[in-house]
Amino acid sequence: MPKTLPKPNPARELVFGELWEFDPAPETADPKLKKRYDLFINGSFVAPKKGKYFPTINPAHETKIADIALADAADVNSACIAAQKAFVSVWGKMPGKERGKYLYRIARLLQDRAREFAIAETLDGGKPIKESRDFDVPMAAAHFFYHAGWADKLEHLAPGRQVAPHGVVGQVIPWNFPLLMLAWKIAPALAAGNCVVLKPAETTSITALKFGEICQEAGLPNGVVNIVSGAAETGAAVMQHPLTTKVAFTGSTEVGKSIMRSLAGTDKKMSMELGGKAANIVFDDAPLDQAVEGIVNGIFFNQGHVCCAGSRLLVQESIADTVLAKLKRRIAVLRVGDPMDKNTDLGAINSREQLTKITDLVQSGVEDGAEKYDTGCKLPAKGFFFRPTIFTNVSMSHRIAREEIFGPVLSILTFRTPEEAVEKANNTPYGLSAGVWTDKGSRILKMSTQLKAGVVWANTYNKFDPTSPFGGFKESGFGREGGKQGLLDYLRVV
């Protein structure tokens, strides 16, 4: 039987067309949302004293989801007083073993309600359901489990010394991983014996306030956790309140600096986890397909709303064209669209404000002379969306190579020698994270000591674990979160 041989294809390009389109696969479970969310103070949900609320919207449809209470200084004051009372009367003197039980209970309740929380997170924040389901919520639970184990072993953190909690801790978290950042903050604080006043980001308050329900369900003593929603003034009130002896902030370097200025002269202990402009360095001996996968994870995970995003790709000049071609082929199959669709890889940009910022910076890249490439994929008519974008011909002086874009935008630079790679990678005010891709083990070790970054990933990117400390060098902040080091930041060594 003669067979027709497929002809060699001189065009030599792959076709990622519409032969097999996926039908919508929406997540449809009920996120159990309320129409209105009050403040969580002293174990119950209370209306703000001035009675003010602000709307929170779904960034994928630009529709209102709920009204969120706006806490002012007076509300923050009640929260801090409740926290102080809980610290003095119950939590601060409770044996670690008992505190651990509450943390285990919270972790399990988060797992029980994982689906509901994942959907709420995606509705409010715009991230793909696949990420909130497979990363944010399980990782948040993992942080509570991990720190639950520490609660009765605190004396091992500083051998030969005594440790004691600070008391009331004020915490302000960002909108990129709302529930996970809450877990990073609250779990170690509670394990150490502190009580908490936490302000979630203005655009993503829902899962934090839902977490209040979990605290109630877990029977956590009143006032141990207090959630005050609001905008910048609310955050400032939390940070500056006289009862907070330790403050922890995750967010932009700009806001971090202003917090530090406002707290100068106080004896509040601080930890700051700020911006980043990480370099992902690919050597010519790296396994390239996996490097490309890591580059994609590094910059397009959570639409690039990641402080440790690998936003600068440093690739060895000899393989730059190969890597770029592979990268283009890879992002051709990324799916941008409805965050609630289980097949969506890139969801919605968190807010109109952020979308404008990304658009402006991309425009500046074009004006500076860098070469822009995007997939040209269709975007939904409504909502805040941005295509995965790659810039080539970027030089170190371009704004897109210096400023944190916090969006799905990758700047590609090249290098010739390892020394040049290190120099370029470190040539930034930030120092949160870096990636190294090479088959050569010794080079990984050497690079990791030379790169001024809090986290250096080798042949992988964006890997997190509760046991691993995370934090920055230089303007990326100070203090660590996760692991033994992170927990120690919530204790006084006496």
Add this chain to the structure above:
Amino acid sequence: MPTAKAPTSLRRLFDEIGTVDQVGIEERVAKYTTRSLKKKSKVFGLRLAVSMVDLTTLEGKDTPGKVASLCQKALRPHDIGDIPSTAAVCVYPSMVRHARKHVGGTQVKIASVATAFPSGQSPLKTRLAEVHAAVNDGADEIDMVINRGAFLSGEYGRMQDEIASVVEACGTATLKVILEVSELETYDNIRAASFLAMRVIRPGDFIKTSTGKTSSNATLGNNQVMLEAIRDHFLATGIPIAMKPAGGIRTAKQALHFLIAVKETLGDEWLNNRRYRFGASALLNDLVRQLEKERTGAYQAPWNFSEATEGY
């Protein structure tokens, strides 16, 4: 008969083709399993998978009767609905002439394993004679095994030359080169063996994961390594090589994950049974069962589906 310049060491070959990171590639393929196929896209995928099955029986107890029922099942996987026939039946050489009686002249091809399947541990002359016999009996496709011993002892030239001899023996028959990935063990080895094979076979010939006779067979990981090798070879030479994972793919869901890997790695041009096949037996009935569920809205009882093969 040396046909291609064989590398003298694997290291030298890796300098050219690159290596594979195990952790990274397993992370990549895990993403395929989170794709969610609904409605029309699911039916499309299931039907495509049916049309790609090489319905297989490779047992010592195979008889002409068993092969006859296998052929009927391949031609008409289900008695109701419009489910396509499978791509081929795959049998031992002695069964080719029996299969020919049932599927000869139809669109279902006859594939035959040959070359002292599954171990390949026979003299080359014997292996080639087996290929000739199968082709003469009417096999449209030959599934050969590579000489793993030669590969593992560093005789890459010998391994390639043997494949080239089988290509010659095949005549117009399509060749599928079984790497037996579980015996190569590492992803690097699988990538290297894929390239060694692809450099001596013809456009439209296959590389294939496994015989199905060892403890581990096709996985999304080794499938991905081979798809990426095919992609890189194609982009470098313009020669399209086809792919066949075999063994261990028993459920429709697994098959869909493999197809998503094809869609996202090689694109639309490989989403047909000239470029991609499944070596399987139990898989077919699960595909049919899922298609019937999509058609009728309910799962049917197992006895509603005709049995033609046992799993391998």
